[in-house]
Amino acid sequence: MTVADGETRSDKSGTAAVGVAADRDRVAVRLLKSSAEKFFDPIVDVDWDAPFEEGKVWLPEHRTSLYGTTLWETLTPEQRVELGKQELAGILSFAIYAECWVGLMFLRSVTEGGLIDKRSQYALTETAEEARHSIMFARLLSKMGVEHYRQPKWRLYLMRFISFVPLGPFSYGSVMLIEEILDRAQRESMNDPDIQPHVRQMMRLHVMEEARHIAFARDEVRRGMESRGRFRRAPHRLCLAFLALLVFPLLVPGSVYKSVGIGPLRGMRAARRGPHYKANIQYYCEPMARFFVDVGMYEGFLAKKLWRMSKGLPDDLV
Ligand SMILES: [Fe+2]
Ligand SMILES: [Fe+2]
Numbered sequence: 600m601t602v603a604d605g606e607t608r609s610d611k612s613g614t615a616a617v618g619v620a621a622d623r624d625r626v627a628v629r630l631l632k633s634s635a636e637k638f639f640d641p642i643v644d645v646d647w648d649a650p651f652e653e654g655k656v657w658l659p660e661h662r663t664s665l666y667g668t669t670l671w672e673t674l675t676p677e678q679r680v681e682l683g684k685q686e687l688a689g690i691l692s693f694a695i696y697a698e699c700w701v702g703l704m705f706l707r708s709v710t711e712g713g714l715i716d717k718r719s720q721y722a723l724t725e726t727a728e729e730a731r732h733s734i735m736f737a738r739l740l741s742k743m744g745v746e747h748y749r750q751p752k753w754r755l756y757l758m759r760f761i762s763f764v765p766l767g768p769f770s771y772g773s774v775m776l777i778e779e780i781l782d783r784a785q786r787e788s789m790n791d792p793d794i795q796p797h798v799r800q801m802m803r804l805h806v807m808e809e810a811r812h813i814a815f816a817r818d819e820v821r822r823g824m825e826s827r828g829r830f831r832r833a834p835h836r837l838c839l840a841f842l843a844l845l846v847f848p849l850l851v852p853g854s855v856y857k858s859v860g861i862g863p864l865r866g867m868r869a870a871r872r873g874p875h876y877k878a879n880i881q882y883y884c885e886p887m888a889r890f891f892v893d894v895g896m897y898e899g900f901l902a903k904k905l906w907r908m909s910k911g912l913p914d915d916l917v
Pocket of ligand 2: 812
C-alpha cells in the first residue's frame with residue numbers, strides 16, 4: 600500500500616465519519632424543532648381541579664392483568680375497577696423510575712459525547728421532557744389518592760448497574776423497551792370514552808412527546824448496530840433480550856392484588872397463566888419487536904431463546 604493509498608483511505612473514512620455525524624445532527628435538529636413547536640406543561644395542560652367522573656374506569660378491562668381468569672370471575676364490578684386503578688398506579692410508579700433512569704442515560708450521553716452539539720442539545724431537551732412527564736405521573740397518582748408502588752431493592756440495583764454500562768444499542772434499546780410499551784398502551788386508551796378524562800389527557804400529552812423520543816432511540820439503535828461488527832453486536836443484543844424478559848413482569852407489581860383481597864403470588868400466577876397474558880405482551884411489543892428484528896437484535900441462539908421466553912414476539916416472527 601502506498602502512502603497515497605493510505606491517505607486516500609483515511610480521507611474516505613474521515614469523510615464518512617463527518618457524513619454520519621452530519622446525518623445524526625440532522626435528526627437532532629429536526630427533533631429539536633418539533634420539541635420547540637409541540638410541547639406541554641403538566642401543571643396547566645391537565646385540568647387538575649376537575650373531579651374524577653363517576654362510572655369511568657382507569658384501564659381498559661381487557662388490559663387488566665386478571666381479565667379472562669377464573670379469579671376475575673370472582674371479583675365484583677367495584678373490585679375490577681379498583682384493580683384497574685391499582686394497576687395504573689403500579690404502571691405510573693414504574694414509569695417514574697424508568698424515566699428518571701432514561702434521564703440519567705441522556706445526561707451521560709451529553710458528558711461523554713459532543714457536549715454542545717445538536718445531539719447533546721436534543722438529549723438535554725428530552726431529559727427535560729421526561730422530568731415533566733414524571734411530574735405529571737406524580738400529580739395523577741396524588742390526585743388518585745393511592746400509594747405509589749416502590750420497586751424492590753434488587754431491581755433498583757439492576758437499574759443502577761445498567762446505568763453504568765457503556766452507551767450503545769443496548770442502552771437505547773432499553774429506552775425503547777420502556778417507551779414503546781407505554782406508548783402502545785396509551786395510544787389504545789387515550790380516546791376510550793370509558794376511561795377517566797384525567798388519565799386520557801395524561802396519555803395524549805405523553806404520546807405526543809414520546810413520538811420524538813422513540814424516533815431518536817430508534818435512530819441510535821439502528822446506527823449503533825450498523826456501525827458494529829458481528830462480535831461487537833452480540834453483547835448488546837444479549838443484554839437487551841435479557842432485559843426484555845424482565846420488563847413485562849415489572850409493569851404490574853404483585854402487591855396490587857392485595858387491594859382486592861388476593862395474595863400477590865396467587866394474583867401473579869393467575870395473571871401469568873391467564874388466557875390474555877401473551878396476547879397483551881405481543882400487542883405492546885409488536886412494532887418494537889419488528890424493528891429489533893430488522894436491525895439485527897434478534898440474532899444468535901441465546902438472544903432468540905430469551906426473546907421467545909419473554910413472549911413478546913409476534914407469532915409470525917417466532
Ligand atoms: Fe416520558
Ligand atoms: Fe421518553
